[in-house]
Amino acid sequence: MNIDIMSAQRPLIIAIDGHSSCGKSTFARAIARRLGYVYVDTGAMYRAVTLLGLRSGALGADRWDRELLIQMLEQIELEFRLDASTGENLLWMNGACVEKEIRSLEVSGWVSEVSAVPEVRHHMVRLQQWMGRQGGLVMDGRDIGTTVFPAADIKIFMTASVGVRARRRLLELQQKGVPATLDEVRANIEKRDQIDQGRKESPLRRADDAVLLDNSHMTPQQQMVWFVQLMGQKGFPVPGE
Numbered sequence: 001m002n003i004d005i006m007s008a009q010r011p012l013i014i015a016i017d018g019h020s021s022c023g024k025s026t027f028a029r030a031i032a033r034r035l036g037y038v039y040v041d042t043g044a045m046y047r048a049v050t051l052l053g054l055r056s057g058a059l060g061a062d063r064w065d066r067e068l069l070i071q072m073l074e075q076i077e078l079e080f081r082l083d084a085s086t087g088e089n090l091l092w093m094n095g096a097c098v099e100k101e102i103r104s105l106e107v108s109g110w111v112s113e114v115s116a117v118p119e120v121r122h123h124m125v126r127l128q129q130w131m132g133r134q135g136g137l138v139m140d141g142r143d144i145g146t147t148v149f150p151a152a153d154i155k156i157f158m159t160a161s162v163g164v165r166a167r168r169r170l171l172e173l174q175q176k177g178v179p180a181t182l183d184e185v186r187a188n189i190e191k192r193d194q195i196d197q198g199r200k201e202s203p204l205r206r207a208d209d210a211v212l213l214d215n216s217h218m219t220p221q222q223q224m225v226w227f228v229q230l231m232g233q234k235g236f237p238v239p240g241e
């Protein structure tokens with residue numbers, strides 16, 4: 001029996017972690033498309049909890065009602081649905097698509113604090129593990145290779161310089177029609193890095209067995225070439241384009 005071929009055919013779990021706005025979701029989506037896998041954006045899930053917190057009044061200008069936020073977790077239904085016209089996986093919360101709302105600067109301003117709450121993390125991690133129970137997916141976030149799927153087949157830790165990340169994020173917001181300045185975006189990224197890395201509950205860190213990818217000076221095509229090489233080194237074939 002050829003073990004390599006057997007393992008190559010098993011649907012894999014690919015975990016991508018890293019800093020905010022370094023292109024994780026673009027890269028993860030491209031990999032999922034190439035392999036015919038599902039893409040799960042876990043940041044979107046924490047953003048949805050934040051949106052619900054803002055809408056319910058648990059979060060606000062002078063408000064931080066942790067108990068209400070935790071209670072709300074019982075009422076949140078999250079589901080990724082495929083948009084047939086674009087091929088994108090969009091996040092739906094309690095029966096409505098929230099893709100645009102969860103990308104606002106208001107949500108971005110609160111999301112790291114919300115995602116540092118242990119009860120929120122436990123709830124989301126359980127949901128993510130359930131989503132990935134059959135494999136065949138690419139999941140991106142901050143704790144996928146360390147906490148959600150510590151036995152993932154491939155673990156990648158992505159980063160890029162703060163300046164590069166801020167410019168990329170600003171462009172993305174502009175394309176979505178969300179108003180923002182470069183200074184605002186940069187400040188938000190720096191604050192999120194600090195909270196993500198400093199929190200007690202599963203902080204952002206590179207898993208010991210994760211492969212580092214600094215894509216500051218790489219195009220999406222170069223990143224895909226890098227990925228195909230990595231898969232080859234691990235003995236997993238990648239279908240051609």
Ligand code: DC
Binds near residue numbers: 021
């Ligand atoms: O990937 P993103 O920027 O959309 O993520 C939004 C926030 O959610 C980010 O500041 C950190 C948090 N997050 C997390 O704590 N754990 C994850 N697995 C994914 C995101």
